Amino acid sequence: MTELLKAKKSIEIGARLLREKSPESTMLEHFFLRFAAWDAVADLPQPLQQGKGLYYILERASLPIEEYDLLLGRYDDHVPTPEEQEKLERLQESHKDGCPFEGTWGHTMFDWELIVTDGIAGLLRQTEQNLQTARDEGADPNIILVFEGMLWVHRAVVLYIERYGKAARAAGHLVSAEVCEQLVKGAPRTFHEALQLILFVYTIYLAHIGTTNCCLTLGRLDNTLLSLYENDLNSGALTEELAGALIDDFSAKLSLHLGRGEHQMAELQADYIFTGWQRNPVYDSPAYILLGGYSNTRNHKENPLTLLFAKHIHPELKNPIYICRYTGDRHDELWNILCEKMQQNASLILYNDETMIPAQRHIGIEEHNAINYSVYPCNWPEIDGGYSIFDQCCDSMPTILNRTLKARSDYANMDELFAEVDRTFTGQLRPTFEAYRAQYCSGEVAPDGMLGIKDCFMGGTIRSGRRMANGAAKYPAVYVRLRHIGTATDMLCAIDTLVFQKKICTLPQLLEAAERNFEGAEDLLHYCRKAPKYGTGDRLADEHACRLMNTLLDAVDREATNERGQRDIYTLNAGNADMFHIRVGSRMGATVDGRLAGEPLSEHFSPTVGYQKSVTSMLNSVAKLPFDRIHSGVLNLRLSRSMVAGEEGKMRLKALIESYFDQGGMQLQISVADTEELRHAKEHPEQHKDLLVRITGYSAVFVDLCQRGQDEIIRREEVR
Amino acid sequence: MKQAMLFDIQDFCTGDGPGIRTTVFFKGCNLSCRWCHNPESQNPTAQMLYYRDKCTHCGRCERVCPNGLETCDFCGRCEFICPNEARSISGKEYTAEDVMDRIRKDAVYYKNSGGGATFSGGECMLQIDALEELLKACKAEEIHTAVDTAGHVPYERFERILPYTDLFLYDVKCLDSAKHKAYTGVGNELILDNLKCLLAIGKPTWVRIPVIPTFNDTEEEMKEIKRFLDSCGTPERVELLPYHTLGEGKYVALCMEGTCFDVPDEEKMERLKMIFA
Ligand code: SF4
Ligand code: SF4
Numbered sequence: 001m002t003e004l005l006k007a008k009k010s011i012e013i014g015a016r017l018l019r020e021k022s023p024e025s026t027m028l029e030h031f032f033l034r035f036a037a038w039d040a041v042a043d044l045p046q047p048l049q050q051g052k053g054l055y056y057i058l059e060r061a062s063l064p065i066e067e068y069d070l071l072l073g074r075y076d077d078h079v080p081t082p083e084e085q086e087k088l089e090r091l092q093e094s095h096k097d098g099c100p101f102e103g104t105w106g107h108t109m110f111d112w113e114l115i116v117t118d119g120i121a122g123l124l125r126q127t128e129q130n131l132q133t134a135r136d137e138g139a140d141p142n143i144i145l146v147f148e149g150m151l152w153v154h155r156a157v158v159l160y161i162e163r164y165g166k167a168a169r170a171a172g173h174l175v176s177a178e179v180c181e182q183l184v185k186g187a188p189r190t191f192h193e194a195l196q197l198i199l200f201v202y203t204i205y206l207a208h209i210g211t212t213n214c215c216l217t218l219g220r221l222d223n224t225l226l227s228l229y230e231n232d233l234n235s236g237a238l239t240e241e242l243a244g245a246l247i248d249d250f251s252a253k254l255s256l257h258l259g260r261g262e263h264q265m266a267e268l269q270a271d272y273i274f275t276g277w278q279r280n281p282v283y284d285s286p287a288y289i290l291l292g293g294y295s296n297t298r299n300h301k302e303n304p305l306t307l308l309f310a311k312h313i314h315p316e317l318k319n320p321i322y323i324c325r326y327t328g329d330r331h332d333e334l335w336n337i338l339c340e341k342m343q344q345n346a347s348l349i350l351y352n353d354e355t356m357i358p359a360q361r362h363i364g365i366e367e368h369n370a371i372n373y374s375v376y377p378c379n380w381p382e383i384d385g386g387y388s389i390f391d392q393c394c395d396s397m398p399t400i401l402n403r404t405l406k407a408r409s410d411y412a413n414m415d416e417l418f419a420e421v422d423r424t425f426t427g428q429l430r431p432t433f434e435a436y437r438a439q440y441c442s443g444e445v446a447p448d449g450m451l452g453i454k455d456c457f458m459g460g461t462i463r464s465g466r467r468m469a470n471g472a473a474k475y476p477a478v479y480v481r482l483r484h485i486g487t488a489t490d491m492l493c494a495i496d497t498l499v500f501q502k503k504i505c506t507l508p509q510l511l512e513a514a515e516r517n518f519e520g521a522e523d524l525l526h527y528c529r530k531a532p533k534y535g536t537g538d539r540l541a542d543e544h545a546c547r548l549m550n551t552l553l554d555a556v557d558r559e560a561t562n563e564r565g566q567r568d569i570y571t572l573n574a575g576n577a578d579m580f581h582i583r584v585g586s587r588m589g590a591t592v593d594g595r596l597a598g599e600p601l602s603e604h605f606s607p608t609v610g611y612q613k614s615v616t617s618m619l620n621s622v623a624k625l626p627f628d629r630i631h632s633g634v635l636n637l638r639l640s641r642s643m644v645a646g647e648e649g650k651m652r653l654k655a656l657i658e659s660y661f662d663q664g665g666m667q668l669q670i671s672v673a674d675t676e677e678l679r680h681a682k683e684h685p686e687q688h689k690d691l692l693v694r695i696t697g698y699s700a701v702f703v704d705l706c707q708r709g710q711d712e713i714i715r716r717e718e719v720r
Numbered sequence: 721m722k723q724a725m726l727f728d729i730q731d732f733c734t735g736d737g738p739g740i741r742t743t744v745f746f747k748g749c750n751l752s753c754r755w756c757h758n759p760e761s762q763n764p765t766a767q768m769l770y771y772r773d774k775c776t777h778c779g780r781c782e783r784v785c786p787n788g789l790e791t792c793d794f795c796g797r798c799e800f801i802c803p804n805e806a807r808s809i810s811g812k813e814y815t816a817e818d819v820m821d822r823i824r825k826d827a828v829y830y831k832n833s834g835g836g837a838t839f840s841g842g843e844c845m846l847q848i849d850a851l852e853e854l855l856k857a858c859k860a861e862e863i864h865t866a867v868d869t870a871g872h873v874p875y876e877r878f879e880r881i882l883p884y885t886d887l888f889l890y891d892v893k894c895l896d897s898a899k900h901k902a903y904t905g906v907g908n909e910l911i912l913d914n915l916k917c918l919l920a921i922g923k924p925t926w927v928r929i930p931v932i933p934t935f936n937d938t939e940e941e942m943k944e945i946k947r948f949l950d951s952c953g954t955p956e957r958v959e960l961l962p963y964h965t966l967g968e969g970k971y972v973a974l975c976m977e978g979t980c981f982d983v984p985d986e987e988k989m990e991r992l993k994m995i996f997a
Binding site for chain 2: 523530614615616617648654655659
């Protein structure tokens, strides 16, 4: 079989698995080895548990190889026999008190530049040397422990590669065997070796370490791998075709872990944990690859590897998610390919470099780091190279407003109301930031922190023996979540219009009506709903949205600056709602915008459903937000198939996106699916197994969503 | 400044000329096509659309109406208070500046898509002063302009706006004038003459033909139109627009009598389109 045929088969099987894998399929070996390792290292200090635990696992992990594999990196995932199932349940029961290994729950990114430049073998040598130096110099015992734990992690990875190399040789995969042998010795020297190394690290993280819902960003692979790719092309060791085949196999392997279903829209929290995560902790974890955008080292237009990756985006796969960085300088061939992929409903999200880089600069990130910004699943911003996120704070803007309105309700005008919003929010922010300062910005070595896997692949920790959350990070960063701006703006507009402008009622009357879920106040409810709404091109609403956002962001900037006037907390401001608009909405009483108790809030940066006027009005309004201070928060666009069909459709799609970004919009996520088609799929799932939709920074097979999830996607307004 | 009587301004129109466009709908028409899907566009004054099927007889509109519902002066209160969108005023006067505000806000989409503003109706040429002013204003801001017309106006009106109109969307219904009169209220001589003149001077024109079953949905009819067009010049495009039923509810809401036609099937549309390919 030629390389191209192997790659084709790999993609086909990858796409089929997504639709046909049994919901019962379980990563049994993952659990069995993990529990055994857990028992084996129970008495060690945590950093050694992390390191030796992983070594224990990777010493024993199975090393499956398929005849058509171009790259190695498979693992066990099968439907258990009754005996296996019984054993699994028993072990889960006896180990339910939490695992000592992995310090980071969820989403992360490693320093891929470092990994590709030095290889894990290189990191191992550096760690050995630094440990020796630390011992010689009598360093703090906690630093020595961190080095020791990290050393075992590096050893474990190298051991796994070595074992896979031997297995490959035995199976007659001689090219792969040689690739592994090099990776055991040192850094990758070719594109193939580098891609293989990244896949090994990814496989280990997802399949052997992975705690519930952990996901990994692979960063700007088109930059990280570029010089190796060009060297190989020049030396004749690689052709564009072969590189494309490797990328295909790589993409398919990034999807192997996926199971059926989706966690955010599951019926009940308990449901998904017990059906999904207990069988496979990463059953819907996306991998992110960033493509394109400005670069520190060369003109972004000239990156041939960006183009190659773009050509090999497969719309039938749900993974990886491509984060495509858009620059105002339109590079036609790349942009054209990306638009064609979007027409085919590929798993692709657009970020606007023209706002993201200024937004990173705004919080004090150095320019070269800002230019290299990255993104975590699911749509969380990240600084260059994975400088670590330690915490998340704040939440729903309607909650902030409700708290303000509870504080008092005798405002004479909107200015007074905004001043109180500022006071309320600052009161909440200050103690939180003080606590961060004490924890992350002090010079002390913390004695009892967890060594995370991320720490082991970051230059700061490898150099210093300090964990990322304890002094090794260049930018101690926290997420400031500012959610549901649509509902919050609508609340302000209703107050302004009904209380101050039209004087239809007083604020206490309005609040009281909302308190009663507008029962007996139907006229007032009606007026609330007719008041101006966010995202409709209405001037008042646009003004209130921006003013609210700026008021909160000003408070964030103020509180993130220390007494000496320096910014010491790097706040990544995110409007992501995930599915919290439904969850939080279901628990929240009626709001003054005319939203009844229990109804969903607005999603991400979208307007409240039902009020949208036209797609251009919506994009114009949203683009007015101060995105040069905001780091993420997607705008979901669901486009009808006819709207994007053919050359004219491509033109429309391009023009919509370009115009949104030209006006300062930040981030777009597009699904192509007709309302009718979704309704039909809900009724006849068997006929629509290939229908993918974007959730919140990742994709899902529509027919595998629960009913509520399907309804939510149908509810999103369609652009025709 | 001349006020324009409009019944709608729509953003993100993709069927009224090239690219992404804003379409301005003028109220008032001198034809009364039986298949018209915007019957509210025909009368040149404001009208109240009342959707009986949506009304729950809650009585709110009556309570807020200062004049009595039957002697309406279009104050808009009932429209605002009705919880069921059962009352809707069609027709409002706009200054040129109001309209330009709406057009301007999507300028970036026009630039990126090769779109612009389309003036449609009703028959926008009936309000020629306001139309001319708007077209001039668009040109001053380098916004591409299209005029969608049925063409039943003196040619002098075309001459007035020619310098500011980049494209005409020109309706042709059928070539038999008697039949044209029976279905639209007017003969087609003036319409066809004007089209000839436009094509003769090489003005970019898209000819648009509504395809109405039992009226003109045969190959013969289309071939006849094709022969006529060939004889007078080359339109940039010929578009066939299938009849649709979206306007039917509005006839009831306006207490007007409408005619229902069948919707032509896709296969037929494709066959007819081939005649002009
Ligand atoms: S307010 Fe609306 S629903 Fe109530 S009676 Fe009037 S038209 Fe009917
Ligand atoms: S628009 Fe005004 S005058 Fe006319 S029916 Fe409604 S409330 Fe009465």
